[in-house]
Amino acid sequence: MLEQPINAPSRSWSTTPYNTDRGIGTRAHIGMVVYDNDQTLSHEARAILAIPGVALYESRILSTDDRSQPLSSDNLEDSFGEGLDVAVRQINATRPSDVVALGCTSAAMTIGTEELERRVHCTYPEARVTDPYTGILSALRVLGSTRVGFVSPYPRDVAESMIEGIEAVGVNVPAATVFHNDAGFARDDAPFISPAGIVMAARKVATADIDTIVISCTQMRASGVITDIEQETGKAVITSNQAMCWHALRLAGCRDVLNGWGRLFQANL
Numbered sequence: 001m002l003e004q005p006i007n008a009p010s011r012s013w014s015t016t017p018y019n020t021d022r023g024i025g026t027r028a029h030i031g032m033v034v035y036d037n038d039q040t041l042s043h044e045a046r047a048i049l050a051i052p053g054v055a056l057y058e059s060r061i062l063s064t065d066d067r068s069q070p071l072s073s074d075n076l077e078d079s080f081g082e083g084l085d086v087a088v089r090q091i092n093a094t095r096p097s098d099v100v101a102l103g104c105t106s107a108a109m110t111i112g113t114e115e116l117e118r119r120v121h122c123t124y125p126e127a128r129v130t131d132p133y134t135g136i137l138s139a140l141r142v143l144g145s146t147r148v149g150f151v152s153p154y155p156r157d158v159a160e161s162m163i164e165g166i167e168a169v170g171v172n173v174p175a176a177t178v179f180h181n182d183a184g185f186a187r188d189d190a191p192f193i194s195p196a197g198i199v200m201a202a203r204k205v206a207t208a209d210i211d212t213i214v215i216s217c218t219q220m221r222a223s224g225v226i227t228d229i230e231q232e233t234g235k236a237v238i239t240s241n242q243a244m245c246w247h248a249l250r251l252a253g254c255r256d257v258l259n260g261w262g263r264l265f266q267a268n269l
Contacts, residue, residue: 149205
């Protein structure tokens with residue numbers, strides 16, 4: 001028996017019975033893998049998915065690409081590296097995710113949905129899997145989009161690859177714009193492009209004969225201006241973060257109609 005310290009205060013102890021419930025995620029557990037350098041996705045996802053009964057658990061992944069080199073289609077496939085498998089396992093050690101969302105639009109496009117699903121299912125065999133690129137394609141389908149204006153901070157070859165993927169599902173992309181400055185494309189500038197700059201780019205492509213504006217890249221701070229752009233241009237707006245969050249919710253069986261995040265959240269799969 002442990003001896004009581006000299007002059008220890010007297011203390012009355014009791015036990016309290018308790019009940020357990022299903023915890024935070026009574027409706028859905030959504031796991032998200034985010035790049036270690038991401039400045040935007042975590043913030044926007046938590047704002048969009050602030051829904052009672054929906055739990056969001058995040059894991060960060062150490063990117064294996066050389067950030068001193070320009071972003072290109074050639075190095076995107078290696079960007080997740082072996083760290084993806086570890087990051088998926090670290091999402092939540094107590095409860096498997098209902099949906100796992102992998103947060104990089106361009107890398108997801110390059111690696112491909114089937115390969116991402118295969119890797120996630122090694123850890124969570126029953127989980128549904130999404131990513132921003134898959135979310136964008138699903139959003140285009142449910143909104144009935146046929147002509148798209150494309151906005152991104154990507155170099156031209158990466159933007160062209162994504163546009164080709166959109167056109168492969170039967171959607172025309174007659175207008176596109178990429179952000180640049182006097183120094184050219186700086187790959188780490190995307191999270192620091194102002195929302196006003198994003199609106200300006202959306203206005204530029206909206207002058208074309210289009211019905212939808214796609215703003216691609218999880219680092220872009222676009223979710224907060226979706227409604228403003230839709231009201232000003234009359235076009236539907238799809239962003240990487242909005243589309244992935246919407247798709248994750250719908251895959252988890254949550255059909256909530258949310259205001260403030262664009263027309264997309266009025267739609268179901």
